[in-house]
Amino acid sequence: WAAVFILLVSFTIPTSTDKIRLMYGINSCSGRVEVLYNGIWGTVCDDGWDLTDAAVVCREMGCGDVIEAKSAAYFGQGSGPIWMDDVNCTGTESSLMNCRTRGWGTHYCQHSHDSGVICNLTVRLVNGDNSCSGRVEVLYNETWGTVCDDGWDLTDAAVVCREMGCGSAIGASRAYFDQVPGQMWMNTVQCTGIESTLKSCRSYGIASCSTAVTLVNGTHSCSGRVEVRHNGIWGTVCDDGWDASDAAVVCREIGCGNATEVKSAAYFGQGSGPVWMNNVSCNGTESTLKNCVLSGRVRQNCSHEKDAGVICGPKLRLQNGSSSCSGRVEVLHNGIWGTVCDDGWDLTDAAVVCREMGCGDAIEARKGAFFGNGSGPIWMNNVNCYGNEQTLKRCRSPGWDVQNCNHYKDAGVICQCESNTYIKMRLITLPSRTLLVLVYTLD
Known part of the structure; x- marks a missing residue:
């Protein structure tokens, strides 16, 4: 089934240095900037901290391009010395330590001004149930590609989970999260388990693998x-x-x-x-x-x-609507139907639901239990779809089983195949009688 082409040269891509680290970010490529000097870790003051300085950090960490330069202890206050202040990089330096500063340990700053960065992460998880599960993809030469499952095991998965800021690995699956055409960047990955990034693990080049x-x-x-x-x-x-x-x-x-x-x-x-x-x-x-x-x-x-x-068997259904293409959104998880909280619910999310249900385009994203309160668990909250996902469960969300929402905020949709004509009943009381008026409106 697989025609595997292997470049028989083992390679390791260095992705960080032992003189700089990022702390308390959401993954290995974001966090408070800390540098090691005289054997002691310390922070960097945000005086003058900008994208040019942050870009040097991202490149030094092997994290691609900079997305944001953070200040005012965005990732929390550090401790110990503040080693660098008034950092002024040209952007071409290979290390933050090569940039101009006031001098080591010379500053007029407090830890409430610790600087941070958010870099372009070079690994991502796609088509999982949440942001911490999915198909492993890596960024190389500005192109996202996959990882062949030859030799893929829990040790390799553990490195990915740590790099993504997702804790320990629970399982290492093969061809489980849908396969896609395109470039496959890594084959026969061999991590020891202590690497900070997947690209630091040994592998054997580029392969074409699987069906x-x-x-x-x-x-x-x-x-x-x-x-x-x-x-x-x-x-x-x-x-x-x-x-x-x-x-x-x-x-x-x-x-x-x-x-x-x-x-x-x-x-x-x-x-x-x-x-x-x-x-x-x-x-x-x-x-x-x-x-x-x-x-x-x-x-x-x-x-x-x-x-x-x-x-x-469907994992999504619409309840209490006037047709099969409108209603309260419910998802099936662990054999139990539950609802979706409307926090952040918008037309992009609704479009994924409508497409998954075979109902054409989304007309409206409904909030506030428009189709009535559901029951049972609220499985998803703060859903954030790109709009091109095949199923709702592949959209980003904090995870299953929401505790900070109530059914009066159940999300709903009205899709294109739903009739645009709605009938509303209104009671009008006159001095001599009460009339039941049917009002037809076009939405």
């Missing part, structure tokens, strides 16, 4: 014709022998829960290109479809009239 699975032409993101990518080309799966065990593996691999229906005979329309898999025989426990037993890949005795498909 991808997606669902096409379904009514929502968790249904459709099964397609797999092999050698960079998308193709279909023949329905010979296609059953519930095979479908279950696909649903789990794309993060769509359990399989509810097994479809055959091009139920979701005929695909194009090669028929990559035939007579698939999964036992149901495999993590990816490519791990299932099959009698062959490209088969001449199968046509696109027999393309296989699946319908997976």
Whole structure:
């Protein structure tokens, strides 16, 4: 399944120095700036601290470009000496210590003026349930790429979690968070576990690895014709022998829960290109479809009239709306349905919901339990979608199980396929009678 091209040169990219560190940031590339002098760690005063100075720190830390230069102890007050004041870098220095200052330990400053930086992080997690889970991607040559799972283990995952400011690693998954086309930057990663960044770990160059699975032409993101990518080309799966065990593996691999229906005979329309898999025989426990037993890949005795498909159990629903494309947003997590808090809820977030539900564009993002109060847990809060996510769960949020919100703030949506005509009832009391008036309004 994988054509792996390996550059047989082990390399290590230095990403930091033992003379500078960033403290109490949200990840390894943000925090209060501290420098080591005479064996003692101390801080940097924010007098004159600007983007040029911060850029030197980011480059020295191996953290790419600077995003923000922070002042006034943004990341908390440090302790010990204030080693540097009135820092004045030209921007070309290789180390902050090479920039002009008043002199070591000479300052007119307090720790309430400790400086900090936010740099462009060179690792990110994509398509996870929250900001601390997902597919590992690294930034190299200004391009985001993935990491091949050859040899990927909990030691490697631990470095990523620490770099992201996410604590300890719970699991190291392979091809679990959806596979994507594009550049793969690292292969056969070998971390010792003490590295501060993933790029500090040994690896063996650039590789092309693994296959991808997606669902096409379904009514929502968790249904459709099964397609797999092999050698960079998308193709279909023949329905010979296609059953519930095979479908279950696909649903789990794309993060769509359990399989509810097994479809055959091009139920979701005929695909194009090669028929990559035939007579698939999964036992149901495999993590990816490519791990299932099959009698062959490209088969001449199968046509696109027999393309296989699946319908997976939804992880999103709209409740109490006037149609299937409007209502209170509810998500399924750990087998339990719960709501979404409306803190930060906007049209971009609603657009992801509408697309996931197969309901076209979003018309309105509703707040304040517009569709009534839900019940059970409030699973998500402060949802922050880019707008191009396939599912709501892939948007950024602080994590599952919200404790600082109530159901009177349940979020809702009205999507495009919802009728633009609404009927409102109004009671008008006159001296002699009460009239029930139906008011039609176009939104």
